[in-house]
Amino acid sequence: MRVQLRRHHTLVLSFLIVVAIVIAVLAIAQDQETIRIESAHAAEDPLFPGYVSGLLGTVATGGNQYQVLTNGDQIFPSMLAAIIGARRRISFETYIYEEGVVGEKFSAAFEAAARRGVQVNMVIDAIGTDRIPKEWRQRLLISGARIGDFGQARWYRLEELNYRTHRKILVVDGAVAFTGGVGLADHWLGNAQGEDQWRDTMVRIEGPSARLMEGAFNENFIETSVTPVTPIVDPPGIIPPSPRDSAMVVRSSPSNGANDMKRLYLLSIAAARRTLDICSPYFITDESSEWSLFEARRRGVRVRVLVESDLTDAKPVKYASRYHYQQFLDAGIEIYEYQPTMMHAKVMVVDGVWSMFGSANFDNRSLELNDELNVAVSDRDLAHRLQEDFEQDLKSARRLDADAWRRRPALDRMREHFWSYFGEIF
Secondary structure, three states: OHHHHHHHHHHHHHHHHHHHHHHHHHHHHOOOOOOOOOOOOOOOOOOHHHHHHHHHOOOEEEOOEEEEEEHHHHHHHHHHHHHHOOOOEEEEEEOOEOOOHHHHHHHHHHHHHHHOOOEEEEEEEOOOOOOOOHHHHHHHHHHOOEEEEEOOOOOOOHHHHHOOEOOOEEEEOOOEEEEEOOOEOHHHOOOOOOOOOOEOEEEEEEOHHHHHHHHHHHHHHHHHOOOOOOOOOOOOOOEOOEOOEEEEEEEEOOOOOOOHHHHHHHHHHHOOOOEEEEEOOOOOOOHHHHHHHHHHHHOOOEEEEEEEOOOOOOHHHHHHHHOOHHHHHHOOOEEEEEOOOOEOOOEEEEOOOEEEEEOOOOOHHHHHHOEEEEEEEEOHHHHHHHHHHHHHHHOOEEEOOHHHHHOOOHHHHHHHHHHHOOOOOO
16 A cells, blocks of 8 residues: 555656646746847848848858759759769758658768768758668768767757757758758658648759858758868858849857847848738747737738648647637738648748748747758849749638637637647747
């Protein structure tokens, strides 16, 4: 009897300790400050790119060329072609790298490049890439590739579990680069034709911005390499930006509520005067982003948000996201849930001229906890191309109605309320 009672007390104590830890983590994760940013210039103002560059302390470049790649059928062949054509070095960073057809093709391409004398440097997230077959990794290392593991958990550094690299970077010879939402896994194959083929976007960039993206890669490669690193940086070759041709690479790391990535998002919203289109999975807002979106509506901006539906890989995150829908719908913000499959693209277009794409989701984890990389561009042609995909995706999305949403089942509302408390760490 005493043994059973002792076990009961131990279980109760363990449960209370877990609850206390969860509460402490959630309390620490809450924003310590609310950021309210207004923009002195509209997105269409010729001064806006330089304004953002100066505020964020980022280098703006001109002379870049962009190719928007929609879904795996376009994305993977283009990335593989760049790797196969590499002559000097490959810099690759990703969050997801899994066993399958895609992983096998890329592993073989990296291995072949290393064997022909190309320097292959890789940074992979220790959590997101834990499914890489050991034989792949061994083959890569034997071929001469160097691999850095980001955020390797240790019992004495458990906080590292909360900090991940979510960056998706491929840079070849310092001249051609790719970024967007895609990792190396088979659910990105195809053309979003079924539930097992995710909808996503990558952008191929040729020009000065590629070198700056490689700089972001080297930041994490230096941190994770087990051997001494001599970062390679090509001569600048920076082409001065112009109002109609200006791009900046923005990277982020963990912060206590505000970093350059978050400021970039808030500044972009603040610069909207006519239209603001946001595509992002895991759409979870805080007081700063909510204030910015409501201010955009008060300025008369048409705000449309395209997110994933119940076809998601993280249902608790979806519930947390939906908790805030009602206030957005009541404010006139249009919310669309993509129906065919998981929507994983991360794109923003402002007033048909300013666009942003990369690895960051519109959520607290991307804007305050993860290492991320986005590219922001003032280029009407690129914005128009990204807008085309957005409009096409809306045809396969369900627009939510404010009154109908208010009448959703009580059980759904309870789930959303519960998971909303975890929004800051999702």
